[in-house]
Amino acid sequence: MSDPSRLARRSLLTGGAVLGAGALAAACTSNAPKEDAAATQNVASGGDNDKPGAKVTIGFSAPAADHGWIAAIAKNAAAQARRYSDVTFQAVQPTNDINQQISAVESLIAKKVNALVILPNEGKQLNQVARKAADAGIPVVNLDRVFPDKLSYRTWIGGDNYGMGVAAGHYIGRKLKAGNASNPVILEIQGIATLPLTQERSKGFADALATYGYKVTARQDAKFTVESGNQVAGNLLQAHKKIDAIWNHDDDQGVGVLAAIKQAGRKDLFMVGGAGSANAMREIKAGGVLEATVTYSPTMASSAVRIARLIAQNKGMADLVEQEVPQSITLASETVTRDNVDRYLPLGFES
Known part of the structure; x- marks a missing residue:
């Protein structure tokens, strides 16, 4: 990330337009109570991949929701999973204690979930348990804070x-x-x-x-x-x-x-x-x-669950020619100003 020649790059989240459209529609048309609407605003639907497939269990682990962004991560992940009748979502107790998060992930490995979505408190310290999952044949979707060993995760998704x-x-x-x-x-x-x-x-x-x-x-x-x-x-x-x-x-x-x-x-x-x-x-x-x-949108958690489901079901991404989900996906960093704030406000999370 240190090469100045990368200043002009613009990373692309595959299917981002679909995600944004789905999120805006949910925010504008939901008849759910206010709290439920906030929890489901950053979900998406699209393509044949959303049709029910093989039933899979997705494990989820993240830090404690001690501020708005992390809280939105957990809400978005759970809300996205609820959209699928073929997904059982198992979220372990969120924690800011490294050892407790390791133990929680180990419990999901023991349950032999079909895929794991992990936002680690710290990538290096959780790397070993993620590798343990990968070695056990459980694909890991690494969310945001990256594991240093690429053998520890199947796909990484996060912000730029x-x-x-x-x-x-x-x-x-x-x-x-x-x-x-x-x-x-x-x-x-x-x-x-x-x-x-x-x-x-x-x-x-x-x-x-x-x-x-x-x-x-x-x-x-x-x-x-x-x-x-x-x-x-x-x-x-x-x-x-x-x-x-x-x-x-x-x-x-x-x-x-x-x-x-x-x-x-x-x-x-x-x-x-x-x-x-x-x-x-x-x-x-x-x-x-x-x-x-x-x-640096918490919508990445919604996408992580979608990706974990596709990997567990041996599917690719509908908008790509390739047969499998990419190894890494980076969200674009966009600048919100007074000129365009109305377009982004429905996607904002509450601090």
Whole structure:
């Protein structure tokens, strides 16, 4: 992800148009109660592959839903599975404890499920148990945080972390360049600094800014939580009396970041968010400090369940010529602004 020549790439989620259309339709036409509608808004249907086939059991493991994006991951996965009469969905207790997640996945292996969808707390630490599943003949769909050993998973699906940074860097770089900014103060608030996905986001951001002759002035991580976002932002605001722009990696922690900015009464800056939460999009629509967010959609969980079902049933993807599901699928990172926010708002998750 470190090659600057990749700045212009645009990754493609196969069937993304179908996914988006299905999600929009669900959001606009559902007669379900509000909570149920939110849980099912990011599901999709399409093609003969959706016709009932061999009955399969799909196991699912993810971290605890301690913030909006992870909560949306779990809801989307379960909602997608409910669409299929041939799928039994077995979700284990979500946890942020590595050893507990390993034990939970081992329980699914012991039950001999037909496929596994795993969003690991940390890819390296869960790699061994994923490999155990693969060696037992259970295909693993690795969601988001990647296992380092490709033999540990059949297919990986996730967001374009480098592309997120690139998108944020281009938005900030273009705006500052248009304003003839010289030596601007650009701050970056990461999620968890030790995660490879965070490092890829930072690399993309730095590479994009460099094309405008800019660089990050200060960087600090905020652990993906509202509380840490508020504390980190407050410290950065005190340390920098002049700020031109902030890129915040995560819209969940962005709730705290925005609160700190508003409390400090700072109007000398603009901010770009990350992931595409509904509350961030509402802030963008209202106008103010938050001008944009770059997507990292939890719809990937819906797609992961669909992919696991196809693999377990020995099917390929209907829109592809190839007979089998691809080894990796990367979602495109899209920039949401006031100009296009109404189109993306139905797909936003609640922080």
